[in-house]
Amino acid sequence: MTTTATTSPVPVMSDARPRPVADALTMMWRNLVNIRRNPQLLVLATIQPVIFVLMFRYVFGGAIGGVSGVPYVDFLMPGVFIQTVVFGSLTTGIGLADDLNKGLVERFRSLPMARSAVLIGRTLADLVRNILVVLLMCAIGYLVGWRPHTEALAVIAGIAMVVLFSYSLSWVFAIIGLSVRDAETTQAASFPILALLVFPSTAFVPLHTMPDWLQVYAEHQPVSVVVEAVRDLTIGGPTSSDVLIALAWCVGIVAVFAPMAVARYRKAV
Amino acid sequence: MAEPAIVAEHLVKRYGVLEALKDVSFSVPEGEVLGLLGPNGAGKTTAVRILTTLLRPDSGRAIVLGRDVRDDAARVRASIGLAGQNAAVDENLTAHENLRLVGRLTHMSTGDIKSRSDELIEQFSLAHAGNRLVRTFSGGMRRRLDLALALVHRPPVLFLDEPTTGLDPKGRTDLWTVIQRLVGKGTTVLLTTQYLEEADQLANNIVVIDHGSVIAEGTSAALKGRFGSTVIEVAFRDETAATTASERLAHVGTVARDGSRLKVSVSDGAPAMLETVRVIDGAHLEPTSMALREPTLDDVFLALTGHAAEEPPVEDDVSEADLARRGKHKTA
Numbered sequence: 001m002t003t004t005a006t007t008s009p010v011p012v013m014s015d016a017r018p019r020p021v022a023d024a025l026t027m028m029w030r031n032l033v034n035i036r037r038n039p040q041l042l043v044l045a046t047i048q049p050v051i052f053v054l055m056f057r058y059v060f061g062g063a064i065g066g067v068s069g070v071p072y073v074d075f076l077m078p079g080v081f082i083q084t085v086v087f088g089s090l091t092t093g094i095g096l097a098d099d100l101n102k103g104l105v106e107r108f109r110s111l112p113m114a115r116s117a118v119l120i121g122r123t124l125a126d127l128v129r130n131i132l133v134v135l136l137m138c139a140i141g142y143l144v145g146w147r148p149h150t151e152a153l154a155v156i157a158g159i160a161m162v163v164l165f166s167y168s169l170s171w172v173f174a175i176i177g178l179s180v181r182d183a184e185t186t187q188a189a190s191f192p193i194l195a196l197l198v199f200p201s202t203a204f205v206p207l208h209t210m211p212d213w214l215q216v217y218a219e220h221q222p223v224s225v226v227v228e229a230v231r232d233l234t235i236g237g238p239t240s241s242d243v244l245i246a247l248a249w250c251v252g253i254v255a256v257f258a259p260m261a262v263a264r265y266r267k268a269v
Numbered sequence: 270m271a272e273p274a275i276v277a278e279h280l281v282k283r284y285g286v287l288e289a290l291k292d293v294s295f296s297v298p299e300g301e302v303l304g305l306l307g308p309n310g311a312g313k314t315t316a317v318r319i320l321t322t323l324l325r326p327d328s329g330r331a332i333v334l335g336r337d338v339r340d341d342a343a344r345v346r347a348s349i350g351l352a353g354q355n356a357a358v359d360e361n362l363t364a365h366e367n368l369r370l371v372g373r374l375t376h377m378s379t380g381d382i383k384s385r386s387d388e389l390i391e392q393f394s395l396a397h398a399g400n401r402l403v404r405t406f407s408g409g410m411r412r413r414l415d416l417a418l419a420l421v422h423r424p425p426v427l428f429l430d431e432p433t434t435g436l437d438p439k440g441r442t443d444l445w446t447v448i449q450r451l452v453g454k455g456t457t458v459l460l461t462t463q464y465l466e467e468a469d470q471l472a473n474n475i476v477v478i479d480h481g482s483v484i485a486e487g488t489s490a491a492l493k494g495r496f497g498s499t500v501i502e503v504a505f506r507d508e509t510a511a512t513t514a515s516e517r518l519a520h521v522g523t524v525a526r527d528g529s530r531l532k533v534s535v536s537d538g539a540p541a542m543l544e545t546v547r548v549i550d551g552a553h554l555e556p557t558s559m560a561l562r563e564p565t566l567d568d569v570f571l572a573l574t575g576h577a578a579e580e581p582p583v584e585d586d587v588s589e590a591d592l593a594r595r596g597k598h599k600t601a
Binding site for chain 1: 343344347359418
């Protein structure tokens with residue numbers, strides 16, 4: 001069944017050997033083109049982060065003065081970064097639900113491509129998007145007065161932490177998207193999780209302003225832990241333990257939720 | 270004789286208590302077209318999903334080009350094309366980009382992808398829209414692109430699951446032409462459809478499937494010989510007249526009575542119609558309407574199972590003996 005002549009009437013079967021890396025990159029390309037062409041996703045990736053930065057900076061910034069000796073904008077920006085990418089990681093679930101709904105996953109599964117490529121290509125595309133989103137927010141933040149207090153390397157590590165956290169959450173929302181199979185329902189089903197992660201946290205307000213019972217949860221939940229680590233890396237302070245715990249959260253979330261997402265994907269069609 | 274390109278052997282698939290497939294077997298010789306004909310929920314899509322490696326059967330074997338779909342799924346996928354019930358196209362890519370996506374995922378070389386997608390765009394009359402986003406496409410254009418996507422890697426075996434559902438009559442006949450051209454080039458095709466006319470147009474052989482079981486199979490001509498190629502419908506004012514007419518028309522064709530209406534399945538339309546008119550006139554009966562038409566899936570099902578296509582069966586399992594008994598009863 002193999003032939004080299006392009007004009008041969010004998011059907012040429014495609015190569016059945018797995019190419020997981022090439023397939024994942026192809027899927028990433030396809031998903032990135034989709035983000036660029038889908039107005040809703042594009043707004044989510046560009047205009048929304050800008051609005052968040054400006055709103056938090058100017059609406060809440062006036063009400064809350066400096067926190068622990070640094071200007072509120074410097075305290076706030078790590079929280080806005082994390083909040084934006086947490087909401088943004090929802091698009092992983094929305095995209096997968098949409099692909100399932102439209103029969104595209106069925107098409108992909110009938111092709112001789114690596115099974116892993118649909119999920120990995122999707123999360124990688126969202127990772128690229130999140131990197132661009134965070135860089136955009138850094139630029140807007142700088143314009144409105146955000147100034148890191150640490151060395152360049154620490155700031156880069158802080159940005160990397162934000163992006164890594166968003167990648168780990170992509171796997172959580174992938175499971176929701178694969179389970180509910182519909183973009184709108186994915187959004188609705190994810191909102192309680194997003195709200196519980198983002199609002200009872202130290203993203204926007206210091207821990208000591210919350211009631212005692214809430215502090216227990218707010219101090220140890222992953223958003224707070226990662227936000228504190230990013231603050232350490234951009235404002236300064238005793239970094240190592242916060243950063244290590246934050247890293248452990250990111251790795252732990254991927255280790256638990258990625259296999260669950262893969263299992264869900266296998267059963268999805 | 271060479272081994273068939275597609276073999277389904279005693280396929281069984283259950284979803285909880287629902288038996289989607291109960292012991293379904295059929296085969297498609299290389300280069301031929303098999304039409305899997307049945308109503309919604311008959312099990313057509315389940316059979317296609319098993320043969321295209323998307324679903325594992327609970328028991329039975331599925332072989333494509335000599336390879337078991339369970340043991341050798343990757344190679345099976347490399348040699349099949351699937352166009353499912355939804356046009357599975359990426360709306361935010363252009364037609365060319367969709368083709369390139371599938372070309373890359375089937376591991377074709379860049380140069381080959383380029384020439385192949387140009388060829389398919391031309392073949393499927395999408396040349397004017399090749400660089401347009403698919404979300405601006407009409408339903409018919411999406412279907413054509415969907416079929417083109419199934420063909421990018423030149424699969425020798427093609428599965429088409431209700432390829433014309435949702436298309437207007439023009440779109441349907443256009444797609445038929447495309448499929449006929451493919452078959453002319455030697456592609457083996459398994460086609461599922463709810464339309465008898467479609468199976469008749471495209472398939473060499475037809476397998477009729479209902480509630481997960483094969484209830485008839487044969488060439489289109491053979492099946493038509495069994496249930497008639499034309500239907501004469503006669504309506505009367507009351508049941509008495511209809512009963513009298515059904516007794517006298519027994520020699521014309523297979524007669525089924527539903528209240529005051531008669532359906533006569535015949536093999537030769539015009540002479541049978543003439544004879545029907547003579548018989549009815551001779552018996553001094555006054556019909557309220559008479560019509561000659563092509564048989565539909567419903568007629569096939571009525572003839573084969575005694576129930577209409579969309580209705581649940583009277584019993585769960587309709588045995589051959591049962592069928593035969595009902596058949597006699599109908600014509601009595």
